[in-house]
Amino acid sequence: MHLPSSPEAAKTWSKLVINRLAWLAVASTIICQFACGGGTLRQPPKPGSSGTPSANISLSPGNATVGSPDLTLTVQALKNFIFFGGHWHSSVHWSQGGVDTPLVTTFVSSSQLTATVPAALLASAVTAQVHVETWDIIENSRIATSNSVPFQVASSPPPPIPTPSISSISPSTVTAGSPDVTITIDGANFGHFGHFVWSTAFWTTNGNLHDTGTWLQTTIVSSSQLTAVIPTKLLQSPTSVQIVVINGDIMGMTDGYFGYPRSNSMTFSVTP
Numbered sequence: 001m002h003l004p005s006s007p008e009a010a011k012t013w014s015k016l017v018i019n020r021l022a023w024l025a026v027a028s029t030i031i032c033q034f035a036c037g038g039g040t041l042r043q044p045p046k047p048g049s050s051g052t053p054s055a056n057i058s059l060s061p062g063n064a065t066v067g068s069p070d071l072t073l074t075v076q077a078l079k080n081f082i083f084f085g086g087h088w089h090s091s092v093h094w095s096q097g098g099v100d101t102p103l104v105t106t107f108v109s110s111s112q113l114t115a116t117v118p119a120a121l122l123a124s125a126v127t128a129q130v131h132v133e134t135w136d137i138i139e140n141s142r143i144a145t146s147n148s149v150p151f152q153v154a155s156s157p158p159p160p161i162p163t164p165s166i167s168s169i170s171p172s173t174v175t176a177g178s179p180d181v182t183i184t185i186d187g188a189n190f191g192h193f194g195h196f197v198w199s200t201a202f203w204t205t206n207g208n209l210h211d212t213g214t215w216l217q218t219t220i221v222s223s224s225q226l227t228a229v230i231p232t233k234l235l236q237s238p239t240s241v242q243i244v245v246i247n248g249d250i251m252g253m254t255d256g257y258f259g260y261p262r263s264n265s266m267t268f269s270v271t272p
Contacts, residue, residue, distance in 0.1 A: 016149045056081040057132055058196060058249065063152040066120045073103070073151075075132060077111040079144055084110070087138050094121060095148065096128040117151075125155045162189040163261040164199055164245040173269045184244065185226040187263065193219065196249045201228035204242050207265065213244075219244045230268075238272045 056079045064071055075092055077083055083090040085107030092115035094101045103115035113132065121128070126202040136143055166187040174181050182202075190199040203214040216228040226245065250262030 006098065009095075009204050016030050055149050057130075057146045057149055059130055059149050059151060060249065061247075062149075062194065062196070063154060063194075064122050064140045065119070065157050066122065066125050066153055066155050068153075069119050071119075071122060073115045073118040073130070074112045075130070081132075081144075083107060083132065084134055084143075087136065088134055088143055089137050090132055091115075093131050093133055094128050094151075095131070096121065096126055100272060122153050124153070124208050126153050127151070128153065130152045161193045161197060161247050161261050164189045164247050164263040166243070166263045166266050167241055169266045169268060172267065173271055174230075174235055176236060176238050176270050176272055178270075181230050181235065182234060183228050183230060183268070184245070185228060185243065185266075186224060187226075187245070188224055189247070189261075190220055190226050190245070191223050191247075193247060197247065199245055200225060201226060201249050202244045202246065203230060203234060203268070204244055206240070207242060207244070209246070209262075235270050238270050240267060240269045241267050242266065 021122070039164045056077070056167050058078055060074045061071075073092065090107065090113060091105040092103045092113055094217075095101055101121065103117060105113055105115045105222065108114060127150045131148040132146040134143045135141065135146075164187060166185055168186045170184045170186075171181065185201060192198045199218065199220055201216045201218045202209055205212045214234065216230060218228045219224055220226055228243075237252055242265035244265045245263040246260050249260075
């Protein structure tokens with residue numbers, strides 16, 4: 001190594017070294033997010049399960065019908081997975097029958113990509129695996145790979161998701177300052193209806209789940225009964241709210257919970 005021969009050159013050399021060390025620190029932090037898996041989940045765990053789902057991406061839609069035209073697939077990042085659109089480039093891959101096909105991918109944000117599934121891949125019934133790869137396109141090296149998520153191409157469209165309904169909730173009243181309370185929700189059309197699609201209860205002050213809805217840890221007991229845990233932090237002050245059930249994909253509801261079948265609402269009160 002040749003050391004700088006003048007004070008001005010020494011200053012320039014020092015700045016270059018500091019900038020390079022700062023870049024390496026940032027890169028190490030990002031790589032650690034992929035490798036270490038630390039941090040908190042972007043989305044809630046599957047209701048009624050112990051632990052969290054293994055997938056770190058979700059797909060919308062998650063299926064298609066044989067013979068469909070070109071399909072735009074939205075891929076959402078879960079957990080601490082991050083997408084890139086610069087010289088670190090994330091792309092969506094379709095794996096079927098041992099053949100891996102990179103899809104034409106558009107970077108939307110660090111948590112969302114869109115990709116085009118060509119009609120040729122949708123020409124026959126199959127369950128493909130979809131994953132995301134992030135490459136350093138300058139160094140031609142792979143930085144990270146997501147978990148694989150199944151995508152089903154079926155010979156007929158899947159049955160429609162039924163609309164849930166609530167007939168009663170119990171208890172429907174608690175006293176302000178109560179600890180966590182488990183409510184029983186009786187009704188109809190509860191259950192699991194596909195990949196990441198199941199019945200989930202929400203607490204909402206005005207029916208707008210996107211802005212005021214709070215996901216409640218939900219357990220599916222049967223097609224006519226759910227239980228849901230209302231955390232103590234929601235029970236500290238007197239209030240009157242609505243309990244609503246949605247049959248949808250809670251792992252990928254980036255559209256504000258619109259478009260999924262939702263039940264009627266039932267009033268839940270926190271009294272003085």
